[in-house]
Amino acid sequence: MxxxxxxxxxxxxxxxxxxxxxxxxxxxxxxxxxxxxxxxxxxxxxxxxxxxxxxxxxxxxxxxxxxxxxxxxxxxxxxxxxxxxxxEYSKKVGKVVLGTVQGDIHDIGKDIFKGMLETNGFKVIDLGVDVSKESFTKVIIENTPDIVALSGVLTYTIEPMKEIVDNLVEAGIRDQVKVIIGANHITKDTCKYIGADGFANDASAGTKICLEWMNEQGVVDDEKSSIR
Known part of the structure; x- marks a missing residue:
């Protein structure tokens, strides 16, 4: 070795x-x-x-x-x-609104994801923990992000996540953003139920998905990405 x-x-x-x-x-x-x-x-x-x-x-x-x-x-x-x-990243590759959904106060996974996003050139607007659907929607309307990231460690956060996505639909802005959800308990079926565009069980996988979405828009330089 x-x-x-x-x-x-x-x-x-x-x-x-x-x-x-x-x-x-x-x-x-x-x-x-x-x-x-x-x-x-x-x-x-x-x-x-x-x-x-x-x-x-x-x-x-x-x-x-x-x-x-x-x-x-x-x-x-x-x-x-x-x-x-x-x-390396004086020019931001994209904007992400991030938060732990209502009913959950865990922030460790969220903070690690935030760190990985920022090191890959994203501007991150961190709403913190226990964030309501109304707060998410308000900030999204005000800041027009490329991506919305919903975090939730506890299994019952599935419903608050779905409520946030539904609220974006009601506000007429769902098709303007990509939605990614992150937690160990999230599966493909859960993601489909919530109505998100993607999901990840760890920060690295989530960052890769976000970079791929921005790459589809021609924003990301693959050579500068930390995620392979």
Whole structure:
């Protein structure tokens, strides 16, 4: 195994184990030896996915998810990461209105998705958590985004998601935006029931979908995308 591959595996392992200080030092080393910021982001995300699996198995708790989110944000805040993304994406590729739907106050998955969207050149309007259909619709009308992203960790958020999409139909603006929904419990059938255009069970997959939608409009440069 070469040194870069070993470094990658060490980063993934330490993200999974929530070793905050070790991850930051390894991330700095990765950038110093030439790993691109976008590639580093994907490596961190692999570790985040492993944390999510441990949470689903009930080996990790909500506090562990919060710590994983903190680690992700700290890597994004490294000087070489912020410098790269500020220079690389001075022109935004698209606008996303994002929020956790009414009845749910979980924001970790939403925040990770927001970070990945922003590092891929999107402008993100984050409405926070427990957001009503009326608030979503109002902000969408005022800001004319390309994409609306609905997050919800709890299974009963399916209905609030559907109500938001239905409200966009009633307001006559549904055909003006793409709607993506994100949560571990979402399936193809659930997505169809809600009336969304797409769904994702993790931030990386969701970002890829958003980039593909913008690419269809001729906006995204595939060479600059962090998602392959």
């Amino acid at each position: 070469n040194n870069l591959e070993e470094l990658k595996e060490q980063i993934i392992k330490n993200v999974e184990q929530l070793n905050e200080e070790v991850v930051i030092e390894l991330a700095k080393k990765a950038l110093e030896v030439g790993i691109e910021p976008l590639s580093l982001l994907e490596i961190i995300n692999e570790g985040m996915n492993k944390v999510g699996i441990l949470y689903e198995k009930k080996d990790y708790y909500i506090a562990d998810l919060i710590m994983a989110g903190i680690i992700f944000k700290e890597v994004l805040a490294l000087d070489k990461m912020t410098m790269h993304f500020q220079n």
